[in-house]
Amino acid sequence: MAVNIKRISILGSTGSIGCNSLKVIENLKKKEYPIKVVSLTTNKNIDLLAKQIAEHSPNTVVIQDLNAYKKFVSDYYFPELEILQGESGLADIAGRNNYDLLLSALVGFSGLIPTINALKLGKNVALANKETLVIAGKLINDVSAKNNAVIYPIDSEHSAIFQCLLGESADSVSRLIITASGGPFRNKSLIEMKNASVEDALNHPNWSMGKKITIDSATMMNKGLEIIEAHWLFNLNADQLDVIIHPQSIIHSMVEFRDNSVKAQLGIPDMRIPIQFAITYPERIESEFCKMDFGKFNNLTFEEPDLKKFRCLKLAFDALNSGGTYPAVLNAANEIAVELFLNEKVNFLSISEIIEEQLNKHNNNLDFELDDVIEIDRSVKSELKKKYSLD
Numbered sequence: 001m002a003v004n005i006k007r008i009s010i011l012g013s014t015g016s017i018g019c020n021s022l023k024v025i026e027n028l029k030k031k032e033y034p035i036k037v038v039s040l041t042t043n044k045n046i047d048l049l050a051k052q053i054a055e056h057s058p059n060t061v062v063i064q065d066l067n068a069y070k071k072f073v074s075d076y077y078f079p080e081l082e083i084l085q086g087e088s089g090l091a092d093i094a095g096r097n098n099y100d101l102l103l104s105a106l107v108g109f110s111g112l113i114p115t116i117n118a119l120k121l122g123k124n125v126a127l128a129n130k131e132t133l134v135i136a137g138k139l140i141n142d143v144s145a146k147n148n149a150v151i152y153p154i155d156s157e158h159s160a161i162f163q164c165l166l167g168e169s170a171d172s173v174s175r176l177i178i179t180a181s182g183g184p185f186r187n188k189s190l191i192e193m194k195n196a197s198v199e200d201a202l203n204h205p206n207w208s209m210g211k212k213i214t215i216d217s218a219t220m221m222n223k224g225l226e227i228i229e230a231h232w233l234f235n236l237n238a239d240q241l242d243v244i245i246h247p248q249s250i251i252h253s254m255v256e257f258r259d260n261s262v263k264a265q266l267g268i269p270d271m272r273i274p275i276q277f278a279i280t281y282p283e284r285i286e287s288e289f290c291k292m293d294f295g296k297f298n299n300l301t302f303e304e305p306d307l308k309k310f311r312c313l314k315l316a317f318d319a320l321n322s323g324g325t326y327p328a329v330l331n332a333a334n335e336i337a338v339e340l341f342l343n344e345k346v347n348f349l350s351i352s353e354i355i356e357e358q359l360n361k362h363n364n365n366l367d368f369e370l371d372d373v374i375e376i377d378r379s380v381k382s383e384l385k386k387k388y389s390l391d
């Protein structure tokens with residue numbers, strides 16, 4: 001019997017999700033699941049990329065950063081490997097017909113164009129890059145519907161909801177209950193948050209992730225972006241999307257149905273589980289990842305989020321309710337505000353203030369095209385970089 005090999009291209013393979021994706025692929029190979037890595041990419045972590053090339057033999061790699069690209073070309077030699085550079089390289093490999101699934105683990109706006117290019121070709125996308133749906137969810141849904149392409153969520157909350165919805169009809173859903181850990185500042189005062197160091201904010205209680213998403217978790221903007229992501233993935237209104245703080249991160253999210261029955265998806269916080277399901281759906285393949293031991297997690301608690309403390313979450317709900325280009329402004333301002341905080345140019349509470357100021361002066365465009373959100377992203381970011389002397 002002929003076996004169909006699933007060919008996968010991984011954008012952002014040296015980041016946290018990318019590395020976990022390659023661990024999933026190693027697990028799948030051990031379980032004789034037929035899979036081939038076609039492309040890998042990095043921003044500038046060329047030493048890790050070289051290790052990944054030796055282990056997974058991709059046909060093509062992309063190195064975004066120009067200096068890192070030059071160093072890679074001079075320091076390493078892999079015969080027959082195609083090496084591309086820059087964001088155009090990402091757009092190029094996503095727009096090729098040599099793979100079956102694009103796994104996008106890029107951070108921020110950089111994931112938008114590659115995802116659109118993949119969907120245009122009718123390629124399915126395993127999406128960890130939530131910002132893409134925040135910026136242009138409507139355009140993404142239009143292009144995937146037009147080309148019969150499917151987005152499989154990797155984000156643990158959205159994977160949980162996706163799994164709870166299997167076998168259910170869309171009109172039976174009353175609301176989604178998206179869980180949040182509350183991050184490192186859940187029990188801190190506003191004054192403590194204002195004085196928080198970069199190190200404090202990067203100290204996430206449950207998940208080990210990249211810097212951008214870890215700061216987003218500390219401000220709870222991550223949950224705000226996830227609310228917008230859920231709106232586009234599952235076609236529900238803002239008033240059907242609830243956030244509940246669940247500090248143990250064992251329940252990854254829940255769906256309430258119109259008969260008030262609630263389904264939850266649980267597991268230890270390990271991104272390899274949702275990543276593997278996004279790759280192998282609808283199959284479930286045996287894994288060597290940690291099993292849930294309920295004896296060790298006998299205290300699952302829940303509390304309402306404090307929107308005064310976590311102003312970013314409120315701003316995200318407002319942006320979703322206003323619609324149009326507000327979410328693109330929210331995202332662009334957030335990306336720069338996080339960078340400013342990481343560079344110790346602003347304090348932790350300034351992140352939400354910077355975003356709110358940009359939202360307040362934005363003239364909304366309800367009927368936008370791709371070029372409009374590209375321009376908004378560029379102009380908001382360049383204004384903020386100039387104002388705070390970043391770069």
Ligand code: MG
Pocket residue numbers: 155156157226
């Ligand atoms: Mg998440």
